[in-house]
Amino acid sequence: xxxxxxxxxxxxxxxxxxxxxxxxxxxxxxxxxxxxxxxxxxxxxxxxxxxxxxxxxxxxxxxxxxxxxxxxxxxxxxxxxxxxxxxxxxxxxxxxxxxxxxxxxxxxxxxxxxxxxxxxxxxxxxxxxxxxxxxxxxxxxxxxxxxxxxxxxxxxxxxxxxxxxxxxxxxxxxxxxxxxxxxxxxxxxxxxxxxxxxxxxxxxxxxxxxxxxxxxxxxxxxxxxxxxxxxxxxxxxxxxxxxxxxxxxxxxxxxxxxxxxxxxxxxxxxxxxxxxxxxxxxxxxxxxxxxxxxxxxxxxxxxxxxxxxxxxxxxxxxxxxxxxxxxxxxxxxxxxxxxxxxxxxxxxxxxxxxxxxxxxxxxxxxxxxxxxxxxxxxxxxxxxxxxxxxxxxxxxxxxxxxxxxxxxxxxxxxxxx
Amino acid sequence: xxxxxxxxxxxxxxxxxxxxxxxxxxxxxxxxxxxxxxxxxxxxxxxxxxxxxxxxxxxxxxxxxxxxxxxxxxxxxxxxxxxxxxxxxxxxxxxxxxxxxxxxxxxxxxxxxxxxxxxxxxxxxxxxxxxxxxxxxxxxxxxxxxxxxxxxxxxxxxxxxxxxxxxxxxxxx
Numbered sequence: 049x050x051x052x053x054x055x056x057x058x059x060x061x062x063x064x065x066x067x068x069x070x071x072x073x074x075x076x077x078x079x080x081x082x083x084x085x086x087x088x089x090x091x092x093x094x095x096x097x098x099x100x101x102x103x104x105x106x107x108x109x110x111x112x113x114x115x116x117x118x119x120x121x122x123x124x125x126x127x128x129x130x131x132x133x134x135x136x137x138x139x140x141x142x143x144x145x146x147x148x149x150x151x152x153x154x155x156x157x158x159x160x161x162x163x164x165x166x167x168x169x170x171x172x173x174x175x176x177x178x179x180x181x182x183x184x185x186x187x188x189x190x191x192x193x194x195x196x197x198x199x200x201x202x203x204x205x206x207x208x209x210x211x212x213x214x215x216x217x218x219x220x221x222x223x224x225x226x227x228x229x230x231x232x233x234x235x236x237x238x239x240x241x242x243x244x245x246x247x248x249x250x251x252x253x254x255x256x257x258x259x260x261x262x263x264x265x266x267x268x269x270x271x272x273x274x275x276x277x278x279x280x281x282x283x284x285x286x287x288x289x290x291x292x293x294x295x296x297x298x299x300x301x302x303x304x305x306x307x308x309x310x311x312x313x314x315x316x317x318x319x320x321x322x323x324x325x326x327x328x329x330x331x332x333x334x335x336x337x338x339x340x341x342x343x344x345x346x347x348x349x350x351x352x353x354x355x356x357x358x359x360x361x362x363x364x365x366x367x368x369x370x371x372x373x374x375x376x377x378x379x380x381x382x383x384x385x386x387x388x389x390x391x392x393x394x395x396x397x398x399x400x401x402x403x404x405x406x407x408x409x410x411x412x413x414x415x416x417x418x419x420x421x422x423x424x425x426x427x428x429x430x431x432x433x434x435x436x437x438x439x440x441x442x443x444x445x446x447x448x449x450x451x452x453x454x455x456x457x458x459x460x461x462x463x464x465x
Numbered sequence: 466x467x468x469x470x471x472x473x474x475x476x477x478x479x480x481x482x483x484x485x486x487x488x489x490x491x492x493x494x495x496x497x498x499x500x501x502x503x504x505x506x507x508x509x510x511x512x513x514x515x516x517x518x519x520x521x522x523x524x525x526x527x528x529x530x531x532x533x534x535x536x537x538x539x540x541x542x543x544x545x546x547x548x549x550x551x552x553x554x555x556x557x558x559x560x561x562x563x564x565x566x567x568x569x570x571x572x573x574x575x576x577x578x579x580x581x582x583x584x585x586x587x588x589x590x591x592x593x594x595x596x597x598x599x600x601x602x603x604x605x606x607x608x609x610x611x612x613x614x615x616x617x618x619x620x621x622x623x624x625x626x627x628x629x630x631x632x633x634x635x636x637x638x
Contacts, residue, residue, distance in 0.1 A: 054471070316513050322511050405514060
């Protein structure tokens, strides 16, 4: 049934339909509304047979999730930004132990300087931890991906992060079809753990593994994520059969078939890009967009195939590897290795900077003219940057950069939208 | 303000529109200036940029009128509702609003009506009533239904009454 609902509440309802048995989380913006919604449903009895565990930190949240998942309970948690970093050690452990925990990331920038707004720095920082990472384009897809995530996690015995853009999705009200319980029950069978910690029949998980076996164990973890490349589309298809909707999969293409230029992006930004693609196509430009849903595992072969007709590829990403450049762009370059495709890296929207059609259209035009330096930083104010570089060079006591920039922009600067 | 955008989106949804409401994600502290946006359309709304050229602007706090560039992007074919007892001339906006069609601008004493009907200075629902009356994009009935969905019971009824009061004040004007 369609509801006009906040993204976070839609996700909370989707989680409830998955019959979780343990939910533990520590509040952090912009994820908080999701676990508040879950907690409320446990209090009112809308979620049955589920324990909500209050914890003292994100590290504790995921540690409790590891314990409950190992004990055989379907387990859910959510976090963002510094919260994800604070639980980083447990993130690797959950994957290493093969525990099918589902965790929402309300994608948010990482400090310092402190910033509560959206970009993809947080989940990107943990991209190599052995979790499957799925990115939602809309709130409908965010809700649907959580239902798929439990099935995927439990089929592979691997944890899944469902990433959704903080505020842009978590706090947006839009139309979402909330499935009914019978549909979800038909799609998602009860959890049958591969391993259960049971005091009556004790055994050890998480043993020390030395040089004689560690390579093999790690290789198998890699192989498990590569298996997900075929399991993710299977589950996408199974989902479609039950719910009648296209959600999830490895990536979605939009007007890519005849496109000479293809934008590759992730998350909610795809909607804005699609609107712009329609606009510029009216002027004859052959452009399309590919939205990655599965970032880990990364669909190298699928993407290479999908981009075979593109002369130019624009990787539009909300992440920056400091001292290197684009994070997603590096993966796309690996996928297109050996081809003479022109690949442009465009870093946009860091710390919640609005990404507008106007700025994207200007950037597209520069790509058409082959007039874009790589990497390109969308809407970066170069004058301010240059002045601060000079300032830092010219005086040893130049002071903190973030505060200097804030002083220069002022409280109502043009970027303070 | 965020609730107003949410309720407007629900009212539009009840009439079969696609609607998208979202806050400006400003500083999360009470009292800070807040902007919230709402888009209505007949088809799926994919765009995620902030609304930069609104068709309608609802100003909940008139003390912001001369502090922030509120009217940036508002087309003079659009609609303007300000929560105030004063006239646009008294607010120093007499010349500015002359550019709009007369039935596209209004002032409503929404805070007073909120105090009268709800007992608290929460003007957003009354402003939605005024918006519905002026733009005719959503009906008063849908606004009242959205309000009652958000605030079940007496609070919803009181808010709906404030919306109806504002709606009638525009329609009989």
